[in-house]
Amino acid sequence: MALSTGPELDRDGSTGPPQGADEPASATRVDVFMYVARKLGSLVLVSVLVATLTFVVSRATADPSFLMVGQDATDEIIAARRAEMGLDQPMYRQWASYMADLVRGDLGISRRTFAPVGGEIFERLPATVELAGAALLLSLLVAIPGGIRAGLRPDGWIDRLVGSIAQLGAAIPNFWLGLMLIYFGFYWLGWFPAPTGRGLFALESESVTGIVTIDAILARDWSAARDSVGYLLLPAVTLASGVMPPILNVTRNAAVSVVNSAYYEAALSFGVPRRVVQRRLLLPNISAPVINILAITIGFLMGGAVLVEVVFSWPGLGSYAVAAMDSSDYNPVLGVVLLASVTYVLVYQIADLVTFAMDPRLRISR
């Protein structure tokens, strides 16, 4: 106690703070630059590590040349094939050329379709983005306002209601819910189209974004938009039911801790109206954990929701990877894994940066 008195008083009382107070802005800018540089550095590092891992897996599962030539091939054919594929080279050479290929966007050839994997992934990416985006949007619409309302009155009726919905969503298996929605929505009620993928064919104009719903809206093609939303809604709801509960819980718990905090009570006691306190004080203070869980969710969704895509025949990355796996076609699987991992890390770093930019405690040192 007595020891801390000296410096405390210095900081309090002195008019000319000693530690470069005339240039606080430039000191901060260096910090920010270092922070961003560190983030980018770790992004590159993790990407290289993931790529190395997929490289190791591709070499360890089976000799790729073996898989390509078939059972009746002679030793000479295999050797020729190995030389052709560069598999007779030392491991580090193979690794280097694998990395070089990746940098060029070359993810290898699918041995099922004989097409470049990069192109196939690029073709299917919009479907996954569309489904992931819709599921995320639905989740946010429920989880953020629901979580905040629940947190404002813990154990109130809203808290209980959204808590039960979240528990239900987390407990029901995704694929089962998908099947039930198809049964009732398509077979029974006939409100929704058959689970045959996206409403691709309704759109007459040219695709701009690759995301059918957005393309249709951009072209003011309302019947196509309605159609594609019809295809999109059931898989999106199914997917959202799984990812919404954690977002809701995190939002709710963050709101509870802010509402119980001394600064929330104090702001009210200073006469700041409740709605101002909720908008200006509650929202920024719950942002860090909410952004964090959003990053995790986006990373998860971009990996392709395998089960949901399969149940709804959705032509995204998940069903692509599953189809490839069925025929021991490894390049597509590794490509999807690589893309998912890098997206994950990228989203996570962006979330970190946003948090960093928002929170003065991280941004500005004492």
Next chain:
Amino acid sequence: MGEVVLLSGAGIRIDRKALPPLYPVQNVDLSVRIGDRTALVGESGCGKSLTARLLTGLLPPNAVLDRGSATLLGEFDLGEEFPDEVRGSRVAMIFQDPVSVLDPMAGIGVQIGRALAAAGVAKAERRGAAVDLLGSLHIPDPEEVARKYPHQLSGGMCQRVAIAMALAPKPDLLIADEPTTSLDVTTEVQVLDLLEEYLDSSGASLILISHDLNVVDRLAESVTVMYAGQSVEHGPIADILSEPAHPYSRDLVRSSVLNRGEAAHSIAGTLPSIENVTRTCPYRVRCSEARSACSDTSLGQVPSSDGFVRCLFPLKKMPGAAGGEPV
């Protein structure tokens, strides 16, 4: 209106999930008139802070005014929903832990601006008014401080900022809950000076909550001593410090560091359970003056607001001694 605060026999119940309720405040009489500077003193856990929260309408959601009556500024029944606008301009609060009281995500100028907005200051003038306010609290380099964030300030500085926010709307009643407990001695003196300056210039009333009789002696004119959720004695500060009527007041004064000459005296025993409402004297198990009548006589309401003691056998005669009745 006369009374700024009038509590009579006020009690607070806290409901718990799957557990019996708690009664941390059981029987509090408190009468504060315009310009009064009074203090609530007692051990931690005696219900002081909860009483303060009752007065600002900021009880936790599971706590309710359970018995007695509580009126603020002669017009607001604290058992009912409390209008938001009353806080700030009519009654404001200063808290114990200044660092956690400030919004960590907002700049000091912005935060004071929010309080000023609530007090009706126009948007364009808020920044300047916030800086002026900091300057009027003798904060060096107020413009620099307004640009900073709470984590960049010391505890003492945070407390002065919090005081600036509480005083911004010029409240009629200031409730200070252990305002200097977490500060070092030099800062404590500065903070007490600030509070005194405001009270002198505005004529506002003060309710000071503290366990530190030095601080109480410095700011307050009268004292209400609380024990186990009950107000046990009320009177002018000089009387209670020199000639307390309730044995607990005497023991509290003795145990305080105020009497530097004598060795500090600690009170044996602990606070009674708050799971039930006690009708008899809650202090009797620790009281050196207790007699057999103390355990089977309930203590009634106290009539006088000038001074009272809630004890069957007070150490001196008081105008409002509690009339006992058999349980």
